[in-house]
Amino acid sequence: NAGVTQTPKFRILKIGQSMTLQCTQDMNHNYMYWYRQDPGMGLKLIYYSVGAGITDKGEVPNGYNVSRSTTEDFPLRLELAAPSQTSVYFCASRGRDRAISLSTDTQYFGPGTRLTVL
Template sequence: NAGVTQTPKFRILKIGQSMTLQCTQDMNHNYMYWYRQDPGMGLKLIYYSVGAGITDKGEVPNGYNVSRSTTEDFPLRLELAAPSQTSVYFCASRTKTGSIRGGTDTQYFGPGTRLTVL
């Protein structure tokens, strides 16, 4: 059980280049998320998915795209990279057990991808 894995760990892009950040989880969680974390700031949600084939925008989706063809994988695509996208990107998966009203939150984050756009 590897949890949530992300690749690559580090990447430097030139302005206008594109790349895909990979995220895989082996816990069969339906919910998956992409966040970005800027220095001295909390996490901001980019995109999320509630299951295979279903994705939706979060708080800061501009400049990004996602797909969810399987339960395990949730790649994040950056098109036309800009310096404003320099950040640390975290993928997470989540599930909830127990009652509808209460229950227990189980959430795991990947180790992050540090992206620099020059």
């Protein structure tokens, strides 16, 4: 199991450019999440999905779009990049803990995409 994979690892964009951050999980989890983490801060929820075809906004959705056409993939789209979107982006999927049985779910995070907008 690869878990949660994200591409690219690093990207520099110019203001106004667009890009898609890719996220794939191979654990057959229904729930997937996109977060951003600014330097020295916690994570803020951008969008989440409870299953294929269903997405909803989190705390900070402005400037982003998502789609969920399959269980495995949850891409995040930036249409008009702005300097305020410079951040590290983490994708996560949520399911039962792989090692032990828990009554609540575990989030499994990808390694992150470091995005700089200049």
